[in-house]
Amino acid sequence: xxxxxxxxxxxxxxxxALIDEWRTTEWHGLFxxxxxxxxxxxxxxxxxxxxxxxIINDDFHRLKQRAVRLTKRTAHAEFPHSIVRxxxxxxxxxxxxxxxxxxHFNQVVYRSKRQITDTYVCYVRQRxxxxxxxxxxxSKRVMLATDTLxxxxxxxxxx
Amino acid sequence: MPIxxxxxxxxFIRDDREKHEFLVPRRAFxxxxxxxxxxERIFSTCWLYAAHASELSGPNxxxxxxxxxxxxVISRDDNGELHGFYNTCSHRGAMVxxxxxxxxxFFVCPYHGWTFNxxxxxxxxxxESGFPEGFFSDGAKxxxxxxxxxxxxxxxxxxxxxxxxxxxxxxxxxTEFLDIVAxxxxxxxxxxxxxHEYSMRANWKLLLxxxxxxxxxxxxxxxxxxxxQSTNGSFRTDFNPSDIGGxxxxxxxxxxxxxxxxxxxxxxxxxxxxxxxxxxTAVTQLMADLVxxxxxxxxxxxxxxxRNILIFPNLVINDIMALTVRTFQPxxxxxxxxxxxxxxxxxxxxxxxxxxxxxxxEFLGPAGFATPDDVEMLELCQQGYQNLPEPMxxxxxxxxxxxxxxxxxxxxxxxxxRQWNKLMLA
Numbered sequence: 411x412x413x414x415x416x417x418x419x420x421x422x423x424x425x426x427a428l429i430d431e432w433r434t435t436e437w438h439g440l441f442x443x444x445x446x447x448x449x450x451x452x453x454x455x456x457x458x459x460x461x462x463x464x465i466i467n468d469d470f471h472r473l474k475q476r477a478v479r480l481t482k483r484t485a486h487a488e489f490p491h492s493i494v495r496x497x498x499x500x501x502x503x504x505x506x507x508x509x510x511x512x513x514h515f516n517q518v519v520y521r522s523k524r525q526i527t528d529t530y531v532c533y534v535r536q537r538x539x540x541x542x543x544x545x546x547x548x549s550k551r552v553m554l555a556t557d558t559l560x561x562x563x564x565x566x567x568x569x
Numbered sequence: 570m571p572i573x574x575x576x577x578x579x580x581f582i583r584d585d586r587e588k589h590e591f592l593v594p595r596r597a598f599x600x601x602x603x604x605x606x607x608x609e610r611i612f613s614t615c616w617l618y619a620a621h622a623s624e625l626s627g628p629n630x631x632x633x634x635x636x637x638x639x640x641x642v643i644s645r646d647d648n649g650e651l652h653g654f655y656n657t658c659s660h661r662g663a664m665v666x667x668x669x670x671x672x673x674x675f676f677v678c679p680y681h682g683w684t685f686n687x688x689x690x691x692x693x694x695x696x697e698s699g700f701p702e703g704f705f706s707d708g709a710k711x712x713x714x715x716x717x718x719x720x721x722x723x724x725x726x727x728x729x730x731x732x733x734x735x736x737x738x739x740x741x742x743x744t745e746f747l748d749i750v751a752x753x754x755x756x757x758x759x760x761x762x763x764x765h766e767y768s769m770r771a772n773w774k775l776l777l778x779x780x781x782x783x784x785x786x787x788x789x790x791x792x793x794x795x796x797x798q799s800t801n802g803s804f805r806t807d808f809n810p811s812d813i814g815g816x817x818x819x820x821x822x823x824x825x826x827x828x829x830x831x832x833x834x835x836x837x838x839x840x841x842x843x844x845x846x847x848x849x850t851a852v853t854q855l856m857a858d859l860v861x862x863x864x865x866x867x868x869x870x871x872x873x874x875x876r877n878i879l880i881f882p883n884l885v886i887n888d889i890m891a892l893t894v895r896t897f898q899p900x901x902x903x904x905x906x907x908x909x910x911x912x913x914x915x916x917x918x919x920x921x922x923x924x925x926x927x928x929x930x931e932f933l934g935p936a937g938f939a940t941p942d943d944v945e946m947l948e949l950c951q952q953g954y955q956n957l958p959e960p961m962x963x964x965x966x967x968x969x970x971x972x973x974x975x976x977x978x979x980x981x982x983x984x985x986x987r988q989w990n991k992l993m994l995a
Contacts, residue, residue, distance in 0.1 A: 449936060450763075451762070451763035451764070454762065454763070457763060460919065460922070460923045460926075461761070461919075461922060461923070461926070462761065462762040462763040462926070463761050463762065463763030463764065463765070463911045463926050463929060463930065463934075464763060464926070464930055465765065465935065465936045466930065466936045467926070467927065471800065472800075475800070475938075476938070478799075479792050479795070479796065479938055482792055482795070484791040484792040484795070485792050485942070486792075486942040486945045487941035487942050487944065487945040524952070557766075558766035558767065558768075559767040559768070559935055560766065560767060560768040560906060561768050561770070562767075562768075563767050563768040563935065563944050564767065564935045564936065564940065564941040565936035565941070566945075
C-alpha cells in the first residue's frame with residue numbers, strides 16, 4: 411500500500427510538535443533501534459560518518475541520551491527551555507517500497523531565548539519505516555543550509 | 570588611545586601576591602576601546618595560528634580564512650613552498666580567492682581579471698594598454714604577503730608585526746606541549762575532514778579562560794558525565810579517581826597548560842570497553858609503537874595524560890578524549906567566531922578514528938553534550954557584565970596561595986591576564 415504525501419506530512423508535523431512541545435522522550439520513541447540522527451558537515455552533506463567530523467552523529471543510544479539530557483536542569487543551555495518552532499515545507503516522497511519511504515523536505519527551526527531568536531535553515535532526508543498506520547524513523551539526516559553555525563553558535567535543541 | 574580601565578599599582582589587573590588576590594576588570598570584556606587596543610597591541614603583534622601543514626596537501630594547495638580579523642590565503646606554490654598573503658587584489662582591493670580550500674596554480678580576480686600565481690605573484694592582466702610596459706614585473710603588484718609566517722611541528726603561524734620575535738622564542742615553554750601532541754604520530758598529524766565553525770555572543774577572552782578551566786567540569790558539564798555513566802563501556806576500567814592529580818604550568822609569554830588523568834578513553838592511547846576487542850588490539854599496538862619511538866616514560870605521558878594547552882592569545886589545543894585545534898577571534902567586544910578542527914595521527918586505525926570523532930562531537934562539538942553549555946555560561950557572563958559599573962571585578966584567585974596549582978585552580982587564567990596586562994600597558 412503506497413503512502414501519500416499527506417500521510418507523511420501528518421507524521422512529520424507530529425514529530426515536529428513533539429520537539430516543539432519539549433516532549434523529547436516521546437520523540438525518541440519514534441525511532442527504530444538501528445536509527446541514526448545526523449547533521450553532516452556543511453560543506454559535504456554526503457560525508458562518511460565514520461571518518462569525517464560531523465556536527466551530530468547519533469546512534470539510537472546517543473539520540474535517546476540527547477532526549478533524556480534535555481529533560482534535566484543540568485542541561486544548562488536549555489534551562490529554562492527555549493521556545494522552539496519548526497516550519498516544514500517542500501515535502502517530497504523520493505522513493506518508497508513495501509517497507510520504507512524516503513522523504514526529503516525543507517525546514518526552518520526558530521529558537522528563542524533571552525530576547526534572541528536564532529534561525530536554523532535546513533533540508534532534511536528521512537528514511538521512514540512503515541509501522542501499522544504510522545511510521546518509525548530509521549534515519550534523520552539534517553543538512554544545515556547555511557555555511558557556518560553563525561550566529562546561532564550551537565545546536566542545543568533537536569532540529 | 571586611552572584605555573578606559575582603572576590603572577592600579579599592577580596595571581589594569583589587580584595582582585596582589587601578598588593578599589593572594591587577582592582581580593580582572595569586567596569592562597575589559599565589554600569596552601570597544603579595549604578591543605581596539607587589543608587589535609593593535611595583541612592581534613597585530615603576537616603569533617596567530619593560521620593553518621596546519623596537513624591542510625595544504627601538495628603544490629598549489631590553498632586555504633582561505635580569517636586570521637586575527639584579516640582575510641588571508643595560505644598556499645603552497647608550484648614548488649610546494651608555503652606562502653601567506655592578504656586576500657586582497659592589488660588592483661582595487663576585491664577578495665581574489667572565494668573558495669575556502671582547493672588547489673589552483675592561479676588566482677584570478679573576478680573583477681578585472683588580474684591574475685596571480687600560487688605564490689601570490691602577479692602574472693598577467695587582460696588590458697591591452699593603459700599601463701606602462703612591465704608595470705608588474707618587479708613584483709610591485711604582487712599580492713601582499715603577511716609580514717611574518719613560520720611553522721612549528723606543522724602548526725603554521727602568522728604575525729602582522731614584521732619585527733616580532735621569532736616563533737620558537739615566542740612559544741617558549743609551550744613547545745614541550747606542542748611536541749607531545751605532534752609526537753602522537755610516527756609520520757605526521759592531520760586535520761580531518763569537517764571542521765566546526767560557530768560563534769558565541771561573548772568576549773573572546775571568555776573562551777580562552779573557559780578552554781583550560783578544570784574547575785567548571787563537574788558543574789557545567791554534569792550532564793555530560795551523566796551521559797558517560799549511562800553509556801556502557803565509556804569509562805576506563807582501570808581508572809581510579811585518586812589518579813586525577815592535575816597540574817598547571819605557566820609556560821612563559823602568556824602560554825599555560827593543565828595536565829591530568831581522566832576516566833574517558835583517549836584515541837592515543839587509552840582503551841575503553843565501548844571500543845570492543847578490535848579497538849583494544851589497535852590501542853595496544855599504538856601504545857607499543859609509542860614506547861618503541863619514545864621510551865616508556867614519555868609514551869605513558871603522551872598516552873595516559875590529558876592536556877588543555879593555551880597559546881597566547883587565541884589558540885587552544887585540547888588533547889583530551891579527542892584532540893582539537895581551536896582558534897577564535899573577536900568580531901566585536903561581545904561576539905566571537907570560533908573555528909575548531911579535529912587533529913589525528915594520519916596513520917590512525919579506522920576503528921580508533923571513528924571513536925575519536927564520536928568523542929569529539931559528544932564533548933567538543935557545538936551540538937554535543939558539553940560545548941553548548943559552555944556557550945551558555947560565557948553568554949551569561951557577557952550579559953552579567955552589562956550590570957556595570959557595579960559589580961566591577963572578576964576574581965580569579967583560586968590557587969594563588971598554593972606553591973603548585975592543580976588543573977582546577979586558576980593559574981592558567983592568571984598567566985594569560987598577566988601577559989595581556991603587559992601588552993596593554995606597553
